Amino acid sequence: MRHVFGADPVRDRGAPRTSSSLGGNSSMKRSLHGRLALAATAAVVAALGLTGCVSQSSGSGSASSGGDHGKGRIAFMMPDLVTARWDQQDKPVFEAEMKKACPDCKVTYYNAKGSPETQLAQTQSAITNGVDAVVLAPIDKNAAINMVNQFHQAGVKVISYATIIDTPNVDYGVTTDIFKIGAQQAQSLVDGLKAKGITSGNLIAINGDPSDAFGPKYKAGAHSVLDKSGFTIAAEYDAKNWDGTTAQSQMDQAITKVGKGNFVGVYAANDQLAGGAIAAMKNAGVDPTTILTTGQDGAVAGLQRIIAGEQYNTINLPIKVFAAKTADLAAAVAKGKPAPTDIVNGTTKTPSGAEIKAYLYDTEVITKENVSNMIVPKGFWPLKDVCTPEYQAACQKANLS
Known part of the structure; x- marks a missing residue:
């Protein structure tokens, strides 16, 4: 999404240059079946450092696993680096608002770098390390269903971010039309x-x-x-x-x-x-x-x-607004509190028809x-x-x- 694609890291990472010799990114060759099979090795993958970067606002929340929730531990899981907004806009806005909304909450940031396999491994890592709420922008819409279901089974509140993942186990959505x-x-x-x-x-x-x-x-x-x-x-x-x-x-x-x-x-x-x-x-x-x-x-x-x-x-896409409101929503549910009624302003449906409570935002042509x-x-x-x-x-x- 960037200018005629120089090497400025603040612009498009992985963007094309004006050269006829450029090749595309390698395609993902594993099937969905293969992706989901990686769950068995996710703990090993996590140990190898594929779990993302931790950004802790303050406090000393424990990262232990278990069924106890309401401690303010949040996983913020973005899909890739190719679309620059995830790292350059959503992440800093979310983290800045979280420091205001919940100073003692712990936010762990994950970026799957375009790999469904990595995002699955990060899901497993977040559950193992202990998390109370997750904000998830998925890479693969089908693989994401399995991820949401795993979070749900672990008692983690799931906020489907910028889209609606097709499972009724999503707790809240942040989306538009x-x-x-x-x-x-x-x-x-x-x-x-x-x-x-x-x-x-x-x-x-x-x-x-x-x-x-x-x-x-x-x-x-x-x-x-x-x-x-x-x-x-x-x-x-x-x-x-x-x-x-x-x-x-x-x-x-x-x-x-x-x-x-x-x-x-x-x-x-x-x-x-x-x-x-x-x-x-x-x-x-x-x-x-x-x-x-x-x-x-x-x-x-x-x-x-x-x-x-x-x-x-x-x-x-009013990222300044909806990333901040998502942080307020995540802060509440990660502490075991009700979702703020001034944020959850409607409902949306999954592709299969399940109704999900949602924060709905508007878009503008520029x-x-x-x-x-x-x-x-x-x-x-x-x-x-x-x-x-x-x-x-x-x-x-x-x-x-």
Whole structure:
């Protein structure tokens, strides 16, 4: 999800560079059966150090296992490093709010680095070491069911974060209308094209990972708009692991198939994929400022591309708000208290139809016209992080600096 993908670690880790020699990430070869079989060796894996980083706010909560709960021990489990928001936004906001909400709580941070096997091992480690509540953003939607069930059997309260895992053993959800986000992205793309006087033409679609809990819903939402828009999806791909390098390769294929001058827009499911698509366009000699490309997550490089006119939109996920509210929710249930009624504001359903108590948040389409909503004080990012020297001129034109 980042700018044309240099080596700045504050930007996209694992993002594509503008080079035709790039290869994609290696694909996961084990079946779900194989993943779940790793449970038997999880204790060994945990001992080898795959359990993540501990971030303890204060206090001296014991890490012993057992059936006693209410001690304020929380596992915060994020899925990967490819999508930069997990480490750069969700984690610091959650931890900062936890220090305020529960100074004596102990937070252990886990990042599975894109591996369902690692996330399963981390689940086992958290249970073994002792945990009262878990905030879980899963990698694999099916493998996550087993993880939730294991936490439930151990008496751990489960908060399904940013999506709803398909088991009634989830205690609380923190989510939005995922289908709606895909529709928002696509409708903004169609509206933007029509505002330029373009009412038909070829589109290229690069969807998210079909194996996780997000990808298929974004894709369905986008199709609900695009399929009746008058535009034609001339090439479509699913990018495994939400990988920008994969998206770049897929965009290369699409340009070869459709032709350099024969498409008017790109539906990319998030900023990482948008960055890959834009890198491919540049390599092919296509000016990305002439093509409307969607995104999502409000990543720094996505915002920079929007300011520069290379990317058309992104989606504002109000991470500052919902990560903090999730911390307040986790602090309460980890101490054995009722969920705050001002946070749990509705219900949602698992894909199988089980009703889950939830905190539901809204999303916003961001274009150049309202990009300031993503910058402090309204948004997450400091102005200096977005308006770096390379983008000073573009920021001035957008009235940002």
